[in-house]
Amino acid sequence: MTEQRITLKIENNIAIVNLNRADKHNAIDMAMFHALDKVSKKLSKNKAIRAVFLSGNGEDFCSGLDVKSVLKAKSNILQLLFKFIPGNSNLAQRVSTNWRKIPVPVVAIIQGRCWGGGLQIALGADFRITTPDASLSIMEAKWGLIPDMGANLALRELVNIDIAKHLAMTGEIINAQQALKYGLITQVSNDPYQAALRLIEPVIERSPDSVAAVKKLYNNNWHKKSWHMLAKESLYQIKVILGKNQQRAVKKQLSPEHAKDFDNRQNW
Structure with missing residues (x-):
């Protein structure tokens, strides 16, 4: 383009x-x-x-x-x-x-x-x-x-x-x-x-969902109150765990020879 x-x-x-x-x-x-x-x-x-x-x-x-x-x-x-x-x-x-x-x-x-x-x-x-x-x-x-x-x-x-x-x-x-x-x-x-x-x-070697979640968590909550940061990190962690890429990240660590490439990231 x-x-x-x-x-x-x-x-x-x-x-x-x-x-x-x-x-x-x-x-x-x-x-x-x-x-x-x-x-x-x-x-x-x-x-x-x-x-x-x-x-x-x-x-x-x-x-x-x-x-x-x-x-x-x-x-x-x-x-x-x-x-x-x-x-x-x-x-x-x-x-x-x-x-x-x-x-x-x-x-x-x-x-x-x-x-x-x-x-x-x-x-x-x-x-x-x-x-x-x-x-x-x-x-x-x-x-x-x-x-x-x-x-x-x-x-x-x-x-x-x-x-x-x-x-x-x-x-x-x-x-x-x-x-x-x-x-x-x-x-x-x-x-x-x-x-x-x-x-x-x-x-780039990490899950695109965990990378996206970290960026959003830190950019949006770095200066907010402690309870807000704690709430958001729990919420984002649940979303990450429910996605396919977290499972694939585990597979890449435990059985890299059988691991699949990461999917495109979720909506963040």
Whole structure:
């Protein structure tokens, strides 16, 4: 599948999504907002994929919002910010939050600049691997704005509140090693694509239902009260046990020579 702003290919059950605007450093215009929203929703319904790799073509992952393009029409702002229910994600937020809803590990593979909206997109992934020369910034402060593309959900999970405040208040550009120290990224690698493959290889060997359940359990309940987390883990465990893949996982451990491949995952 190819769209003007996004390319998608699936290899060995890994969906590879590329931001495809290299001549503009993958800056996000309205077409890219809509393309990201569309492709992430499509992937969330694909029960056969086992992982998603999210990357950007060219020298930069994403340099941020294409301000000139987006602000040329007031209707664009309405499209981005409008929502029927305040607690739901609008279009601007879905380019980050949609990745959190896909029931497989999502890995952002980052090179060059990952600024503003680019970092908001990457923070929606489960893991982030950068090249040594990558730079990251919550850059909205430079435009007199607050970060409002949904990545605050991930930011509160990853870094201490004082670090989050400093980055969001200043728009400071940090390097990969600083980002690793803060907890914004998972690892630094000279070959982030191969590092991503090594990261998800042992995950793919597990039941797609247990992987999906863990992602949903942690993303949706990490900061909720203890009783809520306990209730959800019991509920999800029952659903996992009732599925065929849990039985096949046991078989793979006890009698691997007779074990069948996992089925596509359940609805999560």
